[in-house]
Amino acid sequence: xxxxxxxxxxxxxxxxxxxxxxxxxxxxxxxxxxxxxxxxxxxxxxxxxxxxxxxxxxxxxxxxxxxxxxxxxxxxxxxxxxxxxxxxxxxxxxxxxxxxxxxxxxxxxxxxxxxxxxxxxxxxxxxxxxxxxxxxxxxxxxxxxxxxxxxxxxxxxxxxxxxxxxxxxxxxxxxxxxxxxxxxxxxxxxxxxxxxxxxxxxxxxxxxxxxxxxxxxxxxxxxxxxxxxxxxxxxxxxxxxxxxxxxxxxxxxxxxxxxxxxxxxxxxxxxxxxxxxxxxxxxxxxxxxxxxxxxxxxxxxxxxxxxxxxxxxxxxxxxxxxxxxxxxxxxxxxxxxxxxxx
Numbered sequence: 081x082x083x084x085x086x087x088x089x090x091x092x093x094x095x096x097x098x099x100x101x102x103x104x105x106x107x108x109x110x111x112x113x114x115x116x117x118x119x120x121x122x123x124x125x126x127x128x129x130x131x132x133x134x135x136x137x138x139x140x141x142x143x144x145x146x147x148x149x150x151x152x153x154x155x156x157x158x159x160x161x162x163x164x165x166x167x168x169x170x171x172x173x174x175x176x177x178x179x180x181x182x183x184x185x186x187x188x189x190x191x192x193x194x195x196x197x198x199x200x201x202x203x204x205x206x207x208x209x210x211x212x213x214x215x216x217x218x219x220x221x222x223x224x225x226x227x228x229x230x231x232x233x234x235x236x237x238x239x240x241x242x243x244x245x246x247x248x249x250x251x252x253x254x255x256x257x258x259x260x261x262x263x264x265x266x267x268x269x270x271x272x273x274x275x276x277x278x279x280x281x282x283x284x285x286x287x288x289x290x291x292x293x294x295x296x297x298x299x300x301x302x303x304x305x306x307x308x309x310x311x312x313x314x315x316x317x318x319x320x321x322x323x324x325x326x327x328x329x330x331x332x333x334x335x336x337x338x339x340x341x342x343x344x345x346x347x348x349x350x351x352x353x354x355x356x357x358x359x360x361x362x363x364x365x366x367x368x369x370x371x372x373x374x375x376x377x378x379x380x381x382x383x384x385x386x387x388x389x390x391x392x393x394x395x396x397x398x399x400x401x402x403x404x405x406x407x408x409x410x411x412x413x414x415x416x417x418x419x420x421x422x
Contacts, residue, residue, distance in 0.1 A: 155269075186219060272385075
Protein backbone atom coordinates (compact mmCIF):
# COMPACT_ATOMS: atom_id res chain seq x y z
CA UNK A 81 0.00 0.00 0.00
CA UNK A 82 1.23 3.47 -0.89
CA UNK A 83 0.85 6.38 1.53
CA UNK A 84 0.40 10.08 0.90
CA UNK A 85 -0.30 13.20 2.95
CA UNK A 86 -2.70 16.11 2.59
CA UNK A 87 -1.62 19.15 4.62
CA UNK A 88 -4.06 21.92 5.57
CA UNK A 89 -1.35 24.29 6.88
CA UNK A 90 -2.86 24.69 10.36
CA UNK A 91 -1.72 27.79 12.24
CA UNK A 92 -0.04 26.74 15.51
CA UNK A 93 -1.22 28.18 18.81
CA UNK A 94 0.20 31.68 19.11
CA UNK A 95 1.70 31.45 15.63
CA UNK A 96 1.10 32.97 12.21
CA UNK A 97 0.66 31.87 8.61
CA UNK A 98 4.45 32.03 8.29
CA UNK A 99 4.77 29.34 10.95
CA UNK A 100 2.05 27.26 9.30
CA UNK A 101 3.80 27.31 5.92
CA UNK A 102 7.15 26.47 7.50
CA UNK A 103 5.52 23.43 9.13
CA UNK A 104 4.05 22.36 5.77
CA UNK A 105 7.51 22.54 4.20
CA UNK A 106 8.96 20.46 7.04
CA UNK A 107 6.22 17.86 6.64
CA UNK A 108 6.77 17.68 2.87
CA UNK A 109 10.52 17.20 3.24
CA UNK A 110 9.99 14.50 5.85
CA UNK A 111 7.41 12.75 3.66
CA UNK A 112 9.87 12.69 0.77
CA UNK A 113 12.58 11.19 2.98
CA UNK A 114 10.23 8.56 4.41
CA UNK A 115 8.98 7.36 1.03
CA UNK A 116 5.48 8.83 0.90
CA UNK A 117 4.12 9.01 -2.63
CA UNK A 118 2.74 12.54 -2.69
CA UNK A 119 1.97 15.63 -0.63
CA UNK A 120 -1.15 17.64 -1.41
CA UNK A 121 -2.10 20.99 0.07
CA UNK A 122 -5.63 22.25 0.52
CA UNK A 123 -7.72 25.31 -0.26
CA UNK A 124 -9.94 26.72 2.49
CA UNK A 125 -11.38 30.20 2.81
CA UNK A 126 -12.57 32.31 5.74
CA UNK A 127 -11.11 29.97 8.36
CA UNK A 128 -9.84 32.77 10.56
CA UNK A 129 -6.53 32.07 12.26
CA UNK A 130 -6.94 28.28 12.12
CA UNK A 131 -5.93 27.24 8.59
CA UNK A 132 -3.49 29.14 6.39
CA UNK A 133 -3.98 26.87 3.37
CA UNK A 134 -5.96 29.24 1.16
CA UNK A 135 -3.90 29.23 -2.05
CA UNK A 136 -2.42 25.84 -2.97
CA UNK A 137 -1.02 27.08 -6.26
CA UNK A 138 1.29 29.49 -4.41
CA UNK A 139 2.31 27.06 -1.68
CA UNK A 140 3.01 24.30 -4.21
CA UNK A 141 5.47 26.53 -6.02
CA UNK A 142 7.40 26.93 -2.79
CA UNK A 143 7.25 23.20 -2.04
CA UNK A 144 8.58 22.50 -5.52
CA UNK A 145 11.72 24.44 -4.63
CA UNK A 146 12.08 22.70 -1.26
CA UNK A 147 11.70 19.09 -2.47
CA UNK A 148 13.29 16.95 -5.17
CA UNK A 149 11.22 13.91 -6.10
CA UNK A 150 7.90 13.60 -4.24
CA UNK A 151 4.72 14.31 -6.18
CA UNK A 152 3.00 17.58 -5.25
CA UNK A 153 -0.63 18.51 -5.77
CA UNK A 154 -3.77 20.30 -4.73
CA UNK A 155 -6.23 18.73 -2.41
CA UNK A 156 -8.09 20.43 -3.98
CA UNK A 157 -8.23 23.55 -6.10
CA UNK A 158 -11.87 24.58 -5.76
CA UNK A 159 -12.78 24.81 -9.40
CA UNK A 160 -16.19 26.41 -8.87
CA UNK A 161 -14.39 29.66 -7.99
CA UNK A 162 -12.15 29.88 -11.05
CA UNK A 163 -11.74 29.85 -14.81
CA UNK A 164 -10.55 26.46 -16.14
CA UNK A 165 -8.04 28.21 -18.40
CA UNK A 166 -6.46 30.05 -15.48
CA UNK A 167 -6.33 26.86 -13.41
CA UNK A 168 -4.62 25.07 -16.32
CA UNK A 169 -2.08 27.90 -16.58
CA UNK A 170 -1.36 27.57 -12.87
CA UNK A 171 -0.69 23.85 -13.11
CA UNK A 172 1.32 24.28 -16.27
CA UNK A 173 3.52 26.72 -14.37
CA UNK A 174 3.87 24.30 -11.48
CA UNK A 175 4.86 21.57 -13.92
CA UNK A 176 7.55 23.91 -15.22
CA UNK A 177 8.85 24.30 -11.67
CA UNK A 178 8.63 20.61 -10.75
CA UNK A 179 8.66 18.70 -14.06
CA UNK A 180 6.70 15.46 -14.12
CA UNK A 181 5.61 15.47 -10.48
CA UNK A 182 2.49 17.64 -10.28
CA UNK A 183 -1.05 16.42 -9.49
CA UNK A 184 -3.96 18.65 -10.48
CA UNK A 185 -6.50 17.80 -7.78
CA UNK A 186 -9.81 19.35 -8.85
CA UNK A 187 -12.73 19.76 -6.49
CA UNK A 188 -15.46 22.18 -5.53
CA UNK A 189 -16.85 23.66 -2.33
CA UNK A 190 -18.72 26.71 -1.15
CA UNK A 191 -17.42 28.58 1.86
CA UNK A 192 -19.16 31.32 3.76
CA UNK A 193 -21.49 33.55 1.72
CA UNK A 194 -19.13 36.48 2.29
CA UNK A 195 -16.10 34.50 1.08
CA UNK A 196 -17.94 33.32 -2.01
CA UNK A 197 -19.01 36.86 -2.84
CA UNK A 198 -15.44 38.07 -2.36
CA UNK A 199 -14.25 35.33 -4.74
CA UNK A 200 -16.88 36.30 -7.29
CA UNK A 201 -18.57 32.90 -7.10
CA UNK A 202 -22.18 32.30 -8.06
CA UNK A 203 -23.59 30.03 -5.35
CA UNK A 204 -26.83 29.18 -7.18
CA UNK A 205 -26.05 27.16 -10.30
CA UNK A 206 -28.80 25.51 -12.30
CA UNK A 207 -26.92 22.23 -12.83
CA UNK A 208 -23.82 22.19 -10.60
CA UNK A 209 -22.73 18.66 -11.55
CA UNK A 210 -22.84 19.45 -15.27
CA UNK A 211 -20.92 22.69 -14.74
CA UNK A 212 -18.32 20.93 -12.62
CA UNK A 213 -17.85 18.23 -15.23
CA UNK A 214 -17.46 20.82 -18.00
CA UNK A 215 -14.89 22.76 -16.02
CA UNK A 216 -12.84 19.64 -15.30
CA UNK A 217 -12.95 18.65 -18.96
CA UNK A 218 -11.76 22.12 -19.93
CA UNK A 219 -8.83 22.07 -17.48
CA UNK A 220 -7.68 18.70 -18.83
CA UNK A 221 -8.12 19.80 -22.45
CA UNK A 222 -6.03 22.92 -21.83
CA UNK A 223 -3.29 20.97 -20.03
CA UNK A 224 -3.05 18.30 -22.73
CA UNK A 225 -3.68 20.57 -25.73
CA UNK A 226 -6.69 18.38 -26.53
CA UNK A 227 -9.21 20.82 -27.95
CA UNK A 228 -10.32 20.02 -31.54
CA UNK A 229 -8.76 22.14 -34.26
CA UNK A 230 -12.01 24.00 -34.83
CA UNK A 231 -12.48 24.84 -31.13
CA UNK A 232 -12.23 28.48 -30.06
CA UNK A 233 -9.47 27.56 -27.58
CA UNK A 234 -7.41 25.27 -29.82
CA UNK A 235 -4.65 27.88 -30.21
CA UNK A 236 -4.27 28.57 -26.48
CA UNK A 237 -1.05 26.80 -25.56
CA UNK A 238 -0.17 26.24 -21.89
CA UNK A 239 3.56 26.66 -21.05
CA UNK A 240 4.82 23.45 -19.41
CA UNK A 241 8.03 21.52 -18.76
CA UNK A 242 7.80 19.20 -21.75
CA UNK A 243 7.77 16.14 -19.48
CA UNK A 244 4.72 14.32 -18.13
CA UNK A 245 1.83 16.82 -17.87
CA UNK A 246 0.13 17.39 -14.52
CA UNK A 247 -1.99 14.37 -13.63
CA UNK A 248 -5.68 15.26 -13.14
CA UNK A 249 -7.60 13.89 -10.16
CA UNK A 250 -11.25 14.46 -9.30
CA UNK A 251 -11.69 15.02 -5.57
CA UNK A 252 -14.94 14.86 -3.66
CA UNK A 253 -16.97 13.59 -0.73
CA UNK A 254 -20.16 12.42 -2.44
CA UNK A 255 -21.33 9.94 -5.07
CA UNK A 256 -21.97 12.85 -7.47
CA UNK A 257 -18.25 13.67 -7.67
CA UNK A 258 -17.54 9.95 -8.11
CA UNK A 259 -19.93 9.82 -11.06
CA UNK A 260 -18.18 12.77 -12.72
CA UNK A 261 -14.76 11.13 -12.24
CA UNK A 262 -16.03 7.86 -13.71
CA UNK A 263 -17.71 9.43 -16.71
CA UNK A 264 -14.54 11.37 -17.55
CA UNK A 265 -12.26 8.37 -17.02
CA UNK A 266 -10.13 10.19 -14.44
CA UNK A 267 -8.53 9.22 -11.13
CA UNK A 268 -10.71 9.72 -8.05
CA UNK A 269 -9.96 10.60 -4.43
CA UNK A 270 -12.65 10.52 -1.74
CA UNK A 271 -12.40 12.62 1.44
CA UNK A 272 -13.54 10.08 4.02
CA UNK A 273 -12.84 12.44 6.92
CA UNK A 274 -15.65 14.67 5.63
CA UNK A 275 -18.38 12.12 4.85
CA UNK A 276 -17.22 8.66 5.91
CA UNK A 277 -20.66 7.14 5.47
CA UNK A 278 -20.52 7.61 1.70
CA UNK A 279 -17.14 6.05 0.90
CA UNK A 280 -18.40 2.67 -0.28
CA UNK A 281 -21.29 4.14 -2.26
CA UNK A 282 -18.97 6.67 -3.90
CA UNK A 283 -16.55 4.03 -5.15
CA UNK A 284 -19.40 1.81 -6.33
CA UNK A 285 -20.72 4.80 -8.29
CA UNK A 286 -17.25 5.56 -9.64
CA UNK A 287 -16.80 2.05 -11.02
CA UNK A 288 -20.38 1.79 -12.27
CA UNK A 289 -20.02 4.93 -14.38
CA UNK A 290 -16.37 4.54 -15.34
CA UNK A 291 -15.64 4.96 -19.03
CA UNK A 292 -12.06 4.47 -20.24
CA UNK A 293 -10.72 7.78 -21.46
CA UNK A 294 -10.01 8.10 -25.16
CA UNK A 295 -7.98 11.27 -24.66
CA UNK A 296 -4.80 12.32 -22.89
CA UNK A 297 -5.04 12.78 -19.15
CA UNK A 298 -7.45 9.91 -18.58
CA UNK A 299 -6.96 6.26 -17.61
CA UNK A 300 -8.11 2.89 -18.94
CA UNK A 301 -9.20 1.38 -15.61
CA UNK A 302 -10.54 2.90 -12.36
CA UNK A 303 -7.84 4.23 -10.06
CA UNK A 304 -8.69 5.66 -6.67
CA UNK A 305 -7.43 6.82 -3.32
CA UNK A 306 -9.11 7.49 0.04
CA UNK A 307 -8.15 10.35 2.35
CA UNK A 308 -8.62 9.48 6.02
CA UNK A 309 -7.99 11.26 9.29
CA UNK A 310 -5.48 9.12 11.16
CA UNK A 311 -2.97 9.56 13.98
CA UNK A 312 -0.27 7.12 15.01
CA UNK A 313 1.60 6.95 18.31
CA UNK A 314 3.78 4.40 20.09
CA UNK A 315 0.75 2.67 21.66
CA UNK A 316 -2.94 2.38 20.87
CA UNK A 317 -3.78 4.19 24.11
CA UNK A 318 -1.48 7.14 23.42
CA UNK A 319 -2.78 7.39 19.85
CA UNK A 320 -6.37 7.49 21.13
CA UNK A 321 -5.39 10.31 23.48
CA UNK A 322 -3.99 12.30 20.56
CA UNK A 323 -7.05 11.48 18.45
CA UNK A 324 -9.15 13.39 20.98
CA UNK A 325 -8.13 16.64 19.24
CA UNK A 326 -9.71 15.55 15.96
CA UNK A 327 -12.81 14.16 17.67
CA UNK A 328 -13.39 17.39 19.62
CA UNK A 329 -12.69 19.51 16.53
CA UNK A 330 -15.30 17.59 14.51
CA UNK A 331 -17.82 18.11 17.31
CA UNK A 332 -17.07 21.83 17.35
CA UNK A 333 -17.62 22.08 13.59
CA UNK A 334 -20.91 20.21 13.93
CA UNK A 335 -21.99 22.94 16.36
CA UNK A 336 -20.95 25.62 13.88
CA UNK A 337 -17.77 26.56 15.76
CA UNK A 338 -14.92 27.11 13.31
CA UNK A 339 -11.54 28.74 13.68
CA UNK A 340 -10.25 26.88 16.74
CA UNK A 341 -8.32 23.69 17.50
CA UNK A 342 -8.24 22.46 21.11
CA UNK A 343 -5.19 21.18 22.90
CA UNK A 344 -5.16 17.51 23.87
CA UNK A 345 -6.21 18.38 27.41
CA UNK A 346 -9.00 20.68 26.24
CA UNK A 347 -10.23 18.06 23.80
CA UNK A 348 -10.31 15.32 26.44
CA UNK A 349 -12.25 17.65 28.74
CA UNK A 350 -14.78 18.47 25.99
CA UNK A 351 -15.21 14.76 25.22
CA UNK A 352 -15.59 13.87 28.92
CA UNK A 353 -12.61 11.56 28.71
CA UNK A 354 -10.10 9.96 26.40
CA UNK A 355 -11.71 8.27 23.37
CA UNK A 356 -11.59 4.50 23.28
CA UNK A 357 -8.76 3.13 21.12
CA UNK A 358 -9.82 2.30 17.59
CA UNK A 359 -10.42 -1.48 17.44
CA UNK A 360 -7.78 -3.37 15.47
CA UNK A 361 -10.56 -4.92 13.37
CA UNK A 362 -13.44 -2.78 12.15
CA UNK A 363 -16.96 -4.08 11.83
CA UNK A 364 -18.24 -4.76 8.33
CA UNK A 365 -19.14 -1.49 6.64
CA UNK A 366 -17.75 0.64 9.47
CA UNK A 367 -15.96 3.82 8.36
CA UNK A 368 -14.90 5.91 11.37
CA UNK A 369 -14.41 9.62 10.78
CA UNK A 370 -10.99 9.32 12.39
CA UNK A 371 -8.79 6.38 13.38
CA UNK A 372 -5.74 5.93 15.57
CA UNK A 373 -3.32 3.34 16.79
CA UNK A 374 0.19 2.04 17.12
CA UNK A 375 2.09 1.59 13.83
CA UNK A 376 0.98 -2.02 13.60
CA UNK A 377 -2.66 -1.31 14.50
CA UNK A 378 -2.99 1.65 12.18
CA UNK A 379 -1.33 -0.16 9.28
CA UNK A 380 -3.86 -2.96 9.68
CA UNK A 381 -6.77 -0.52 9.82
CA UNK A 382 -5.65 1.26 6.67
CA UNK A 383 -5.27 -2.07 4.89
CA UNK A 384 -8.83 -3.04 5.86
CA UNK A 385 -10.26 0.23 4.59
CA UNK A 386 -8.24 0.15 1.36
CA UNK A 387 -9.36 -3.41 0.63
CA UNK A 388 -13.03 -2.50 1.10
CA UNK A 389 -13.02 -0.11 -1.84
CA UNK A 390 -10.21 -1.65 -3.86
CA UNK A 391 -7.57 1.07 -3.73
CA UNK A 392 -3.80 0.79 -3.40
CA UNK A 393 -3.11 4.17 -1.83
CA UNK A 394 -4.33 5.95 1.28
CA UNK A 395 -3.89 9.65 1.97
CA UNK A 396 -3.44 10.80 5.55
CA UNK A 397 -5.06 13.94 6.93
CA UNK A 398 -4.55 15.02 10.52
CA UNK A 399 -6.03 17.43 13.05
CA UNK A 400 -3.45 17.79 15.82
CA UNK A 401 -2.55 20.55 18.24
CA UNK A 402 1.21 20.02 18.02
CA UNK A 403 3.10 19.82 14.73
CA UNK A 404 5.67 17.50 16.30
CA UNK A 405 2.86 15.00 16.94
CA UNK A 406 2.01 15.08 13.24
CA UNK A 407 5.62 14.51 12.19
CA UNK A 408 6.03 11.65 14.65
CA UNK A 409 2.78 10.12 13.43
CA UNK A 410 3.97 10.24 9.82
CA UNK A 411 7.22 8.55 10.85
CA UNK A 412 5.50 5.79 12.82
CA UNK A 413 2.93 5.19 10.09
CA UNK A 414 5.61 4.83 7.43
CA UNK A 415 7.29 2.28 9.68
CA UNK A 416 4.08 0.37 10.27
CA UNK A 417 3.05 0.19 6.62
CA UNK A 418 6.60 -0.48 5.49
CA UNK A 419 6.98 2.11 2.77
CA UNK A 420 10.57 2.48 1.58
CA UNK A 421 12.57 5.59 2.51
CA UNK A 422 14.11 7.51 -0.39
